[in-house]
Amino acid sequence: MELLMAIIIGILFMCATYLILSKSILRIIIGTGLLSHGVHLLVLTMGGLKGGAAPLLGQHATSYTDPLPQALILTAIVISFGVTSFLLVLAYRTYQELGTDNLEKLRGKKHD
Amino acid sequence: MTNLILFPILIPLFTGIILIFFHKRIHLQRGISLLSIFSSLYVTFIMIHTIKEEGIQTVNLGNWEAPFGITIVSDMLSALLVLTTNIVALCCVFFSFRGLDKEREESYYYPIVQFLLVGVTGAFSTGDIFNLFVFFEVMLMSSYVLLVIGNSKIQLRETVKYIIVNVVASGLFVITVAYLYSVVGTLNMAHISERISELNQPGILTVIAVLFLIVFGLKGAIFPLFFWLPGSYYAAPIPILALFGALLTKVGVYSITRTYSLFFYEDTYAFTLLAILSLITIVLGVIGALAYNDLKKIIIYNIITAIGVILFAVSVFNETSLNGAIFYLLHDMIVKGALFLLIGIMIYLTGTSNLNSMSGLMKRYPFLAWIFFIAVISLAGIPPLSGFVGKLLIIQGGFLDKNYLGSFIVVMSSLLVLLSGIKIFVKGFWGDESPNLTEEKRKINIQLLPCILLITLSVLIGLGSEVMYSYISIAAETLLHPENYIHAVLKE
Numbered sequence: 001m002e003l004l005m006a007i008i009i010g011i012l013f014m015c016a017t018y019l020i021l022s023k024s025i026l027r028i029i030i031g032t033g034l035l036s037h038g039v040h041l042l043v044l045t046m047g048g049l050k051g052g053a054a055p056l057l058g059q060h061a062t063s064y065t066d067p068l069p070q071a072l073i074l075t076a077i078v079i080s081f082g083v084t085s086f087l088l089v090l091a092y093r094t095y096q097e098l099g100t101d102n103l104e105k106l107r108g109k110k111h112d
Numbered sequence: 113m114t115n116l117i118l119f120p121i122l123i124p125l126f127t128g129i130i131l132i133f134f135h136k137r138i139h140l141q142r143g144i145s146l147l148s149i150f151s152s153l154y155v156t157f158i159m160i161h162t163i164k165e166e167g168i169q170t171v172n173l174g175n176w177e178a179p180f181g182i183t184i185v186s187d188m189l190s191a192l193l194v195l196t197t198n199i200v201a202l203c204c205v206f207f208s209f210r211g212l213d214k215e216r217e218e219s220y221y222y223p224i225v226q227f228l229l230v231g232v233t234g235a236f237s238t239g240d241i242f243n244l245f246v247f248f249e250v251m252l253m254s255s256y257v258l259l260v261i262g263n264s265k266i267q268l269r270e271t272v273k274y275i276i277v278n279v280v281a282s283g284l285f286v287i288t289v290a291y292l293y294s295v296v297g298t299l300n301m302a303h304i305s306e307r308i309s310e311l312n313q314p315g316i317l318t319v320i321a322v323l324f325l326i327v328f329g330l331k332g333a334i335f336p337l338f339f340w341l342p343g344s345y346y347a348a349p350i351p352i353l354a355l356f357g358a359l360l361t362k363v364g365v366y367s368i369t370r371t372y373s374l375f376f377y378e379d380t381y382a383f384t385l386l387a388i389l390s391l392i393t394i395v396l397g398v399i400g401a402l403a404y405n406d407l408k409k410i411i412i413y414n415i416i417t418a419i420g421v422i423l424f425a426v427s428v429f430n431e432t433s434l435n436g437a438i439f440y441l442l443h444d445m446i447v448k449g450a451l452f453l454l455i456g457i458m459i460y461l462t463g464t465s466n467l468n469s470m471s472g473l474m475k476r477y478p479f480l481a482w483i484f485f486i487a488v489i490s491l492a493g494i495p496p497l498s499g500f501v502g503k504l505l506i507i508q509g510g511f512l513d514k515n516y517l518g519s520f521i522v523v524m525s526s527l528l529v530l531l532s533g534i535k536i537f538v539k540g541f542w543g544d545e546s547p548n549l550t551e552e553k554r555k556i557n558i559q560l561l562p563c564i565l566l567i568t569l570s571v572l573i574g575l576g577s578e579v580m581y582s583y584i585s586i587a588a589e590t591l592l593h594p595e596n597y598i599h600a601v602l603k604e
Contacts, residue, residue: 020276020280025272028276032276032279032280032283035279035280035283036279036283038283039283039286039287039290040286042286042287042290043286043289043290043293045290046290046291046293046294047290047293047294048294068293068299069290069293072242072286072289072290072293075242075246076245076286079246079249079282080279080282082253083249083252083253083256083275083279083282086253086256086257086275087272087275087276087279090256090260090268090271090272090275091272093263093268094268094269094272097263097265097268098265098268098269103272103273106269106272106273
C-alpha cells in the first residue's frame with residue numbers, strides 16, 4: 001500500500017513541478033495545489049498505513065491509526081488554503097493592474 | 113515566573129489583534145505598537161538575565177510532558193535573537209512614522225508588523241519541528257502582505273514570484289518533516305536529537321540533513337537558492353525592506369544552525385556541503401554588491417554575503433567559530449537594519465536610488481554622511497566596531513580547523529564589502545551637489561533617530577565586546593553540547 005501511495009505521490013509531484021515551470025500564473029497556482037495535495041498525502045503515508053480504527057476513543061478498538069500525522073495534515077491544509085486564496089486574489093489583482101498573466105512578461109523594465 | 117519566555121510571542125500577538133480594530137487611527141496605532149515593542153524588550157531583558165543565572169528555560173504548553181506536547185525552549189541564542197529582533201523592529205516602526213506614506217500606514221501596516229514579530233520570535237524560541245513550520249508560515253504570511261501593501265505595479269509583480277518560491281519551500285519543509293517523522297517517530301526537537309544519536313547515522317539522515325539545508329536555504333538565501341531575493345526585496349518600501357533584510361533571512365540561518373547543531377552534528381558530509389555552499393554564497397554576494405550602481409541592490413547583495421559568512425562559521429563548528437557566528441549574526445541584524453534605513457533617507461532626499469544621479473549630500477547633511485560612514489566601516493569589520501570581533505573569531509576558527517581557503521575568502525570578502533559600501537559613500541556624499549537635490553534643506557531628524565540608535569548599539573557592541581562575550585559564550589556552549597539542550601527539555 002505504501003509503495004502504491006509513494007508512486008502516486010511521485011506522479012503528483014511530477015505534475016506539480018511541470019505546471020509550476022509553465023508561464024501562465026493560473027497553471028502555476030494549479031501546480032501549487034497539486035504540490036500541497038502530494039505533500040499532505042506524503043505525510044499520511046509516512047505516518048504508516050497499517051490497519052486500525054479511526055482515532056476516536058469511542059470505537060473501543062484494539063489498535064488505532066496514528067493520530068499525529070492527521071493533525072499535522074489538518075494544520076498544513078488550512079495553511080495552504082490561506083496561502084492559496086491570497087495567491088489567487090493576488091493573481092487577480094496583478095492581472096487587473098498589469099494586464100497579463102504571463103510570467104515571462106512580468107519582468108518589468110531593466111532598472112525599475 | 114515560568115511563563116516568562118512566552119511573553120515575547122504573546123505580547124505582539126495580542127497587540128496585533130487589538131490593532132486590527134481601529135486601523136484608520138494612525139496615532140493610536142503608532143503609540144500602541146511602540147508600547148508593545150518596549151514591553152517585549154523589557155521582558156526579553158529579564159529573560160536573558162534568568163537564562164544567564166539559571167540556564168535554559170522551557171515551558172511545556174498545556175502541562176503535557178516534554179516529548180508529547182509542544183515545548184517552547186529559550187536558550188541564550190534564542191533570547192539574544194529575540195532581543196535583537198525587537199530592537200530592529202522598534203527602529204523600523206519608528207522610521208515608518210515618516211518613512212511610509214499615510215495610505216500604507218492605514219492599510220493594517222502596524223498589525224501586520226506585529227504578526228511578523230510573532231512569527232519571527234516564535235520561530236526563534238520553539239522546540240518542536242512542526243511548530244517551527246507553523247511559525248514560519250505566520251512570518252511568511254505577514255511578509256507576503258507587507259511586501260504587497262500599497263499594491264504598486266512592481267510590488268504586485270515581485271510578490272507573485274516571492275509567494276510561489278515560498279509555497280514550494282513550505283511544501284518541501286512539510287515533506288522533510290514527514291520523512292524525519294517516519295525515521296524517528298517524534299517531532300520534539302530534543303527528542304529527535306536523542307533518537308538520531310541512537311541510530312548511528314544511516315544514509316537517510318544525511319538525505320534529510322540536505323533536505324533541511326535546501327528548505328532553510330530557500331528561506332535564508334544561500335547559493336544556489338538566493339535567486340528570488342534581489343528582485344523581491346527590491347520591491348518593498350524602505351522600512352519594510354529593513355525589517356525583511358534584518359530579520360527574515362536570519363530566521364533561515366538560525367534554523368540551519370539549530371538543526372545542524374542539534375540533529376546532524378555527526379554528519380560530516382552535510383557540514384562539508386554547507387561549507388562549500390556558504391563560501392560560494394560569499395563570493396556571489398560580493399560580486400553582486402560590486403556589480404550594481406543602485407543603493408538598494410548593493411545592500412541587498414551584502415545580506416547574501418553576510419549569510420555566507422555566518423554559515424561558513426557554523427560549518428566549521430568549533431567553539432571559536434560558533435562564538436564568531438553568533439556575534440556576527442547579532443551584529444549583522446543591527447547593521448543591516450541601520451544601512452537600509454540610511455539609504456532610505458538618501459533615497460528620500462534625492463528621489464532616486466541610482467548612485468550615478470546623486471552626489472554631494474555631505475554639504476547639506478554632514479551628520480547623515482558620518483553616520484553612514486560608521487555603518488559602512490562597521491559592516492566591513494574595522495576594529496573598534498561590532499563587525500570586527502565576529503569576523504575575527506570566524507577567521508580564527510577557520511584557521512584552527514585548518515580551513516585556510518575558507519578563512520581567506522572571508523577576509524577578502526570584507527575588503528570587497530568595504531569597497532561596495534565606500535562606493536556609495538564616495539559617489540553619494542562627495543563631489544558637487546547634484547541638481548535633483550531639493551532647494552531647501554529637508555528635515556530628516558526623526559528618520560535619523562532610529563539609525564543613530566542602531567549605530568550607537570553597533571559601536572557599543574564593538575567597544576563592550578567583553579560584556580557581550582560572556583553572554584554569547586553561553587549561547588555557543590548550548591550549540592556545541594546538544595546534551596544540555598536535551599537535558600533541559602526532557603528533564604532526565
